[in-house]
Each structure stands twice: as structure tokens, then as C-alpha cells.
Amino acid sequence: xxxxxxxxxxxxxxxxxxxxxxxxxxxxxxxxxxxxxxxxxxxxxxxxxxxxxxxxxxxxxxxxxxxxxxxxxxxxxxxxxxxxxxxxxxxxxxxxxxxxxxxxxxxxxxxxxxxxxxxxxxxxxxxxxxxxxxxxxxxxxxxxxxxxxxxxxxxxxxxxxxxxxxxxxxxxxxxxxxxxxxxxxxxxxxxxxxxxxxxxxxxxxxxxxxxxxxxxxxxxxxxxxxxxxxxxxxxxxxxxxxxxxxxxxxxxxxxxxxxxxxxxxxxxxxxxxxxxxxxxxxxxxxxxxxxxxxxxxxxxxxxxxxxxxxxxxxxxxxxxxxxxxxxxxxxxxxxxxxxxxxxxxxxxxxxxxxxxxxxxxxxxxxxxxxxxxxxxxxxxxxxxxxxxxxxxxxxxxxxxxxx
Amino acid sequence: xxxxxxxxxxxxxxxxxxxxxxxxxxxxxxxxxxxxxxxxxxxxxxxxxxxxxxxxxxxxxxxxxxxxxxxxxxxxxxxxxxxxxxxxxxxxxxxxxxxxxxxxxxxxxxxxxxxxxxxxxxxxxxxxxxxxxxxxxxxxxxxxxxxxxxxxxxxxxxxxxxxxxxxxxxxxxxxxxxxxxxxxxxxxxxxxxxxxxxxxxxxxxxxxxxxxxxxxxxxxxxxxxxxxxxxxxxxxxxxxxxxxxxxxxxxxxxxxxxxxxxxxxxxxxxxxxxxxxxxxxxxxxxxxxxxxxxxxxxxxxxxxxxxxxxxxxxxxxxxxxxxxxxxxxxxxxxxxxxxxxxxxxxxxxxxxxxxxxxxxxxxxxxxxxxxxxxxxxxxxxxxxxxxxxxxxxxxxxxxxxxx
Numbered sequence: 144x145x146x147x148x149x150x151x152x153x154x155x156x157x158x159x160x161x162x163x164x165x166x167x168x169x170x171x172x173x174x175x176x177x178x179x180x181x182x183x184x185x186x187x188x189x190x191x192x193x194x195x196x197x198x199x200x201x202x203x204x205x206x207x208x209x210x211x212x213x214x215x216x217x218x219x220x221x222x223x224x225x226x227x228x229x230x231x232x233x234x235x236x237x238x239x240x241x242x243x244x245x246x247x248x249x250x251x252x253x254x255x256x257x258x259x260x261x262x263x264x265x266x267x268x269x270x271x272x273x274x275x276x277x278x279x280x281x282x283x284x285x286x287x288x289x290x291x292x293x294x295x296x297x298x299x300x301x302x303x304x305x306x307x308x309x310x311x312x313x314x315x316x317x318x319x320x321x322x323x324x325x326x327x328x329x330x331x332x333x334x335x336x337x338x339x340x341x342x343x344x345x346x347x348x349x350x351x352x353x354x355x356x357x358x359x360x361x362x363x364x365x366x367x368x369x370x371x372x373x374x375x376x377x378x379x380x381x382x383x384x385x386x387x388x389x390x391x392x393x394x395x396x397x398x399x400x401x402x403x404x405x406x407x408x409x410x411x412x413x414x415x416x417x418x419x420x421x422x423x424x425x426x427x428x429x430x431x432x433x434x435x436x437x438x439x440x441x442x443x444x445x446x447x448x449x450x451x452x453x454x455x456x457x458x459x460x461x462x463x464x465x466x467x468x469x470x471x472x473x474x475x476x477x478x479x480x481x482x483x484x485x486x487x488x489x490x491x492x493x494x495x496x497x498x499x500x501x502x503x504x505x506x507x508x509x510x511x512x513x514x515x516x517x518x519x520x521x522x523x524x525x526x527x528x529x530x531x532x533x534x535x536x537x538x539x540x541x542x543x544x545x546x
Numbered sequence: 547x548x549x550x551x552x553x554x555x556x557x558x559x560x561x562x563x564x565x566x567x568x569x570x571x572x573x574x575x576x577x578x579x580x581x582x583x584x585x586x587x588x589x590x591x592x593x594x595x596x597x598x599x600x601x602x603x604x605x606x607x608x609x610x611x612x613x614x615x616x617x618x619x620x621x622x623x624x625x626x627x628x629x630x631x632x633x634x635x636x637x638x639x640x641x642x643x644x645x646x647x648x649x650x651x652x653x654x655x656x657x658x659x660x661x662x663x664x665x666x667x668x669x670x671x672x673x674x675x676x677x678x679x680x681x682x683x684x685x686x687x688x689x690x691x692x693x694x695x696x697x698x699x700x701x702x703x704x705x706x707x708x709x710x711x712x713x714x715x716x717x718x719x720x721x722x723x724x725x726x727x728x729x730x731x732x733x734x735x736x737x738x739x740x741x742x743x744x745x746x747x748x749x750x751x752x753x754x755x756x757x758x759x760x761x762x763x764x765x766x767x768x769x770x771x772x773x774x775x776x777x778x779x780x781x782x783x784x785x786x787x788x789x790x791x792x793x794x795x796x797x798x799x800x801x802x803x804x805x806x807x808x809x810x811x812x813x814x815x816x817x818x819x820x821x822x823x824x825x826x827x828x829x830x831x832x833x834x835x836x837x838x839x840x841x842x843x844x845x846x847x848x849x850x851x852x853x854x855x856x857x858x859x860x861x862x863x864x865x866x867x868x869x870x871x872x873x874x875x876x877x878x879x880x881x882x883x884x885x886x887x888x889x890x891x892x893x894x895x896x897x898x899x900x901x902x903x904x905x906x907x908x909x910x911x912x913x914x915x916x917x918x919x920x921x922x923x924x925x926x927x928x929x930x931x932x933x934x935x936x937x938x939x940x941x942x943x944x945x946x947x948x949x
Contacts, residue, residue, distance in 0.1 A: 144929040145624075145631035147611045155614075505577055505585075505896050505917060521606060521897070521926030532613030536895040543893055544610055545620035545630060546640045 147532065149385045151544065156387040161473035161538040164434045167222060168460060170442030171479025172495040172514065174486050176450055183450060183485060184496060185513045187457040191464035192477060196512040199500030202522025204530055206481050212492040218480030219402045224386065224531030225379060232405065233374020238307045240401020242299055246376050251317045251344055254372045255306040257282060257365040264330045270304040271365040279303060282365055286355055294347045308370060310347060316340035322352055323369035331369055344373065381407025386535060391427060393420045394437035403435055421463045428470050445483025453485050474538045475500040478530060497530060501537035550935060552788045554947065559790040564876035564941040567837045570625060571863060573845030574882025575898040575917065577889050579853055586853060586888060587899060588916040590860040594867035595880060599915040602903030605925025607933055609884050615895045621883030622805045627789065627934030628782060635808065636777020641710045643804020645702055649779050654720045654747055657775045658709040660685060660768040667733045673707040674768040682706060685768055689758055697750045711773060713750060719743035725755055726772035734772055784810025789938060794830060796823045797840035806838055824866045831873050848886030856888050877941045878903040881933060900933060904940035
């Protein structure tokens with residue numbers, strides 16, 4: 144198959160009034176329940192999704208490549224049409240967008256741990272006894288707001304021992320080593336610049352860690368900070384640039400809002416439930432031509448090993464499908480960023496069911512939205528990045544390629 | 547899947563007396579008729595194609611990639627085995643081969659418009675009121691045959707306001723900007739060289755346009771020429787070089803003869819009908835080992851939105867299939883360069899049905915040549931470039947790869 148780069152898409156994409164809704168059920172793909180032989184999706188009663196599947200086309204997406212289990216970032220990037228091997232998102236940046244931090248191009252983010260060091264300066268606990276969220280917030284406030292060599296330092300709590308350190312200033316390059324030794328019994332590492340351009344950042348980060356050690360000295364067990372995954376906003380062209388879309392994201396969880404922001408989507412304010420999200424979709428339907436709606440519950444059910452909970456979330460989504468179809472969008476895509484089978488209790492490499500509904504679908508003979516039916520179509524092995532191209536084609540937002 | 551480059555094919559291809567016939571129904575793929583739910587191919591009575599499908603293998607080709615609607619050039623290049631993203635054909639060259647102009651390597655072609663400018667030199671009509679074919683011929687004769695800086699200029703009519711300007715001489719590189727501003731109210735643009743190597747061409751083209759303005763001054767509304775899409779013969783290895791074939795093209799329409807010529811096929815003189823084309827095939831059967839037979843009517847029916855006309859062309863082809871099989875070729879491929887559903891009235895991105903018949907096919911269970919049956923096989927998602935490799939393999943024209 145020819146490789147379709149974003150440059151090619153950018154060349155043939157054209158703005159149009161047609162509308163695309165991409166409904167992502169996180170971790171949608173499943174594995175059979177040992178008692179029934181049916182997956183979560185196959186167990187759920189989904190008359191509305193089945194009706195969409197019957198009129199549209201179905202298949203399985205390969206989020207990255209066969210056998211590769213994607214993290215949340217690659218799983219979503221590929222659904223947004225970006226090759227997740229070409230466009231990678233650093234650990235620090237992912238943590239930062241995951242707490243709704245407004246990451247600007249040029250900022251450098253690092254993932255941090257509060258940790259414990261002994262009198263000789265050796266790390267004895269990389270997680271400082273998993274301190275409480277409250278303590279994390281308190282200690283972040285203590286360290287936050289410093290300026291070193293003209294670089295402003297933001298320190299933000301994540302959860303337990305986890306924090307984000309964000310550095311904002313001129314001339315920061317992120318190719319530096321970690322201070323986190325990833326093991327105990329040794330001192331934290333000095334951060335080293337891997338290029339001359341990164342020397343400023345290394346100096347600032349080492350100075351910050353030196354100060355942090357002093358400021359935390361009396362806060363045992365959280366008497367040190369370890370940093371890793373220094374990274375910058377990925378150099379990703381926005382969806383408006385590539386696809387000529389006006390895209391909006393509707394997601395209850397900050398991580399997914401952040402991922403959407405990284406590709407240039409407007410993030411819409413929404414509530415905690417799926418109903419809230421659909422309400423937000425309806426309220427903003429006139430203002431955008433692409434909507435990414437993110438459902439977290441399917442993944443949570445899978446991660447928790449709670450088969451029944453995942454089934455319930457799918458059924459809940461199905462009940463709301465008529466409100467989506469009533470908007471009469473040109474294209475509806477229902478997909479997942481990866482599989483999270485409840486039996487596995489984690490992300491897996493299994494391809495993920497999708498359906499695409501538009502008036503221009505050449506019908507397959509699928510009448511039920513399920514892993515097994517999706518595996519029987521001609522799109523049973525579709526690169527997830529192609530799904531976005533297919534959605535664009537069905538919305539008639541792509542010109543002919545070549546004369 | 548490993549990427550099989552033309553270098554690899556060239557290494558393993560071997561000349562042999564076996565024969566391949568590639569029968570291309572342009573725009574073959576369709577969409578269901580709203581009343582019957584059947585595509586054009588599914589509606590047509592095709593007992594002979596069905597018989598070939600039953601003995602051979604079937605599937606769907608992906609001409610470029612999922613969701614990408616191919617123009618005629620990429621659609622055919624991929625059927626000829628050339629990656630249509632790697633090998634692209636410039637607008638000017640395509641126009642030139644489309645009027646049967648004998649394009650030589652080194653020539654530069656541009657697509658031209660007769661257009662109207664006002665007294666201030668601003669474009670007021672990019673198409674000069676769509677002048678008549680006769681007027682176009684007359685004005686092209688006026689401009690044709692000049693020599694500028696040792697570069698010979700050929701000016702040829704296409705249709706209405708459309709013309710081709712071909713420049714032949716030493717040291718011409720085509721990376722120059724267009725003179726066509728693509729809008730009215732502004733003057734034509736000066737052609738600018740994008741590299742030092744292209745400076746000669748830019749100078750010659752600007753001089754030509756200056757002269758054209760003078761020569762056309764009294765021919766309002768066609769008092770100016772706009773040029774765009776400067777391009778050269780693509781640097782494509784011939785089918786003889788890559789596949790070790792002696793290939794011939796049989797096509798009623800000049801565009802497809804031209805595309806075949808670009809990959810080194812001999813173009814055989816033929817008539818206007820499918821019957822003429824099959825006659826030409828029979829007459830020349832002894833002299834070549836690869837035949838590309840192009841049927842235009844399927845695409846025309848689709849473009850016109852004439853479902854029934856497209857069905858009739860398919861049935862007409864089917865009636866002639868026994869004359870093709872009677873030649874007893876080693877491999878028959880029936881395919882399309884893209885889909886042109888009559889309901890859509892234009893090229894689309896949908897994959898295209900194909901069948902491949904040879905004595906070495908591992909049978910599938912298909913007994914009817916149709917989109918839906920082709921979608922049910924293991925080749926329901928075949929890159930179109932792979933079809934040529936499969937044809938070569940079935941004709942036993944490819945050696946083992948690797949020891």
C-alpha cells in the first residue's frame with residue numbers, strides 16, 4: 144500500500160460544511176468471557192450501534208501494528224490520523240497535558256517522583272512511601288514558582304508521589320538525561336545535556352533539584368525529587384492544518400483533553416458523565432465540523448477486570464446513540480484506541496472494532512457490532528490512521544489524488 | 547508486510563513465453579442502486595466473467611490507500627505495478643500524453659488556458675469564455691513552431707480553452723512556478739525558477755508568454771495564455787526493464803495510451819469500440835507477452851450517473867470474454883483503476899473488484915464476480931500494485947526471492 148503522509152492529506156483536504164463525529168470508547172476491544180465465550184461488546188445489548196453497523200461499514204483497527212500494545216497517546220494519535228511511530232509524545236508532556244496544564248510550544252516538561260534519600264544521599268524509596276495526594280499538593284506548592292536563569296519553574300501535583308515539573312523560558316532543548324536512577328541504593332543522577340543546545344536546560348534542572356533537596360530536607364520521607372522524561376510539545380501539525388477541519392474535543396478526563404489539544408482541537412467544557420458529553424456535543428454542534436467524543440468507562444471497566452461494568456458502559460453509550468444520529472452528521476465513526484479486555488485487566492495488542500456510518504458506504508453484510516463480525520469484513524486489519532482518512536473521504540472532504 | 551520495490555522485481559523477473567492479459571474496466575467499482583441494493587457489476591449479467599471468477603481468484607484492490615480517491619494516472623500506474631505515490635505524473639505531461647503528443651524524456655510540458663485580460667493586464671476570464679474547439683485549433687497554430695533560445699515550442703489544442711505547450715531543448719528543468727494566478731482581477735504571474743537549473747526554462751516560458759500576449763492582442767476574448775503544471779516525463783523505469791515483459795497497450799482513449807507509453811508499452815493502433823480493441827488484441831497476440839486492454843465506457847457511464855449504461859458496458863465486455871479466453875493466455879486479470887459509482891457521478895475511494903485467472907490459482911469459493919463476493923475473500927484489501935506481481939507469479943515470470 145502506498146504510504147499516505149500528512150503532506151499528501153494536506154494537499155488534497157478541502158474545507159466543507161459536512162460534519163464528522165468520532166466517538167471513541169476507550170479500550171473498546173475485548174476478549175471472550177470464559178463462561179459465555181462472548182466479549183464485552185458481544186455481551187452488551189446494542190440495538191442502536193447494531194443498526195449503524197448494518198447500514199455502515201465495519202472492521203477492526205490496528206492501532207500501531209500487529210502485536211503492539213498501545214499506550215493512550217499512540218492509541219489516540221492514530222485515531223486522529225497521525226502515525227504514532229512518527230509522532231511521539233514524551234513522558235513529561237503526557238503527564239502535563241494529563242493534568243490539564245496549558246503546555247506551550249517551547250516549554251519543557253518532566254515527570255517527577257517525590258522520593259526518599261538517606262543521609263549518604265542514596266535513594267531508598269523512589270516513591271516516598273506513596274505519599275498522600277494532600278501531601279503531594281502541599282510539597283508542590285513549596286517548590287512551585289521559582290525562576291532559575293530566567294526560566295520559570297512550574298511544579299504541579301499529579302497523584303500520590305507523582306508530580307510534573309514544567310520549565311518555561313528561552314532556548315530550552317529537552318535532550319537531557321534523567322535524574323531518576325530507576326533503582327534504589329544509588330544517588331540521584333546528575334542531569335547531562337546530550338547536545339550543546341540542551342546545556343541550559345540541564346543546568347537549570349540540576350539547580351532546581353539542588354534547591355529541592357534543601358527545601359525538602361525536613362519533609363522525610365519526601366525529601367527528594369527525581370525527574371525523568373524531559374520533553375517538549377511534539378512538533379505535530381494541527382488537524383486544522385492537515386485536515387482543514389475545525390475540530391472540537393469532548394472528554395471528561397484531562398489526559399484525553401490534553402491529547403486533543405496537542406493536535407490543535409478546541410477543548411469543550413463538559414461534565415463527568417456520558418450524558419454530559421452528549422449534551423455538550425449537541426450544544427456545540429453548529430460551531431465545529433469534527434467532534435472527538437471520548438468515553439472513559441469502557442477502559443476503566445477493562446482495567447479493573449470488571450467485565451460487567453464494561454458491558455454496562457457500552458450499553459449506556461448505545462442508549463445515547465439516537466441522540467447522536469438525530470444530529471444527522473455526515474459521518475459517524477465509533478471506535479476504540481486499543482483493547483482493554485476485562486479478563487486481561489490492562490491494554491492489549493488486539494485489534495479494535497470500529498464502525499463507520501455515512502451515506503456513501505458500500506455495505507458489508509454485518510448486522511451486529513462485535514469483534515467477531517468486524518473480523519469478517521474486508522477491513523478486518525485496517526491501520527487505525529486510515530480510519531480518519533476514510534472518515535474524511537466519506538464526508539467528501541478529500542479531493543482526488545493525482546491527475 | 548515487506549515492501550517489494552521495483553528493484554526487487556527487476557532482480558527476480560525473467561522473460562518467458564507465457565502471456566498475461568490485463569483487462570481494465572475504467573471506474574469498474576460501484577455502489578448499490580437505491581432501488582435494488584445492487585451495484586452496476588452486481589446488476590449486470592456476466593456469465594463469462596463469473597466463470598473466470600469461479601476458476602480463478604477474486605478480491606478488491608486498493609488503488610492508492612484506504613479513503614484516497616485516485617485520478618486516472620495513479621489508478622493506472624498502480625495497476626501497472628508502480629507505486630503511485632512514488633511515481634507521480636505532472637499535470638502538463640498528463641495533458642500532453644492525453645492528446646497523443648509524443649513526449650520525449652527531457653521535454654517540458656505545461657497545461658495552458660486561453661484567457662482574457664483587460665487593458666490594465668488583469669485576468670478577467672481564465673477560460674476566455676470557453677472558446678470553441680475550432681478557435682482553439684486556430685490560435686494554437688498561430689503560436690506553434692517558435693524557437694526561443696534554441697528551445698523549440700510546440701503548441702497544441704486540447705479542447706475549448708485548453709491547450710498544451712511543450713518545450714524541447716537542452717538543459718530544461720521543470721521546477722518553475724505557474725503563470726496562471728488561478729483567479730481573476732490580478733495580472734498573470736511571472737514564472738519563477740525554483741532552482742538554478744530551472745532558470746533557462748523560466749526565461750523561455752516568460753518570453754513565450756510575452757510573445758503570445760502580442761500575437762493574441764487582436765483575438766479578444768482569447769488575448770492571453772496562462773500556463774501551469776510544468777513537468778517532465780516522469781523518471782519511471784519501463785515495464786520491459788522492471789518486469790522483463792514485451793508489453794502492448796490497446797486503448798481507444800488517448801489518455802490511457804499516453805499513460806501506457808510512459809511506462810514503455812507499445813501502443814497498438816485500434817478502433818473506437820470494445821470489439822475493435824479485442825480484434826486488435828487477437829491480431830497482435832503473437833507479438834507481445836503482456837497486453838493492457840482499456841475499456842473506457844464503464845467510467846463514462848459512472849461519471850454521467852448513468853447506472854444502466856455502465857451495466858450495459860460491463861455486459862458487453864462479458865460477451866467478448868470468450869474471445870479472450872480462446873486465446874488461451876496463461877493469466878487473465880480483470881480489474882479497474884478506481885471506482886466510479888453511477889450514484890456518485892465521479893471517482894471514489896472505494897476498493898475495486900478484480901479477478902485473476904490462471905491454472906495456478908488456489909481456489910476461493912467465489913462463483914460470481916461482484917463487489918460483495920470480492921469483499922469476502924482473503925484478497926479483499928490488496929494493494930493494486932501487488933496485482934501485477936501476482937499476475938507475474940501466476941505466469942511463472944518471477945524467480946524465487948532469496949536463496
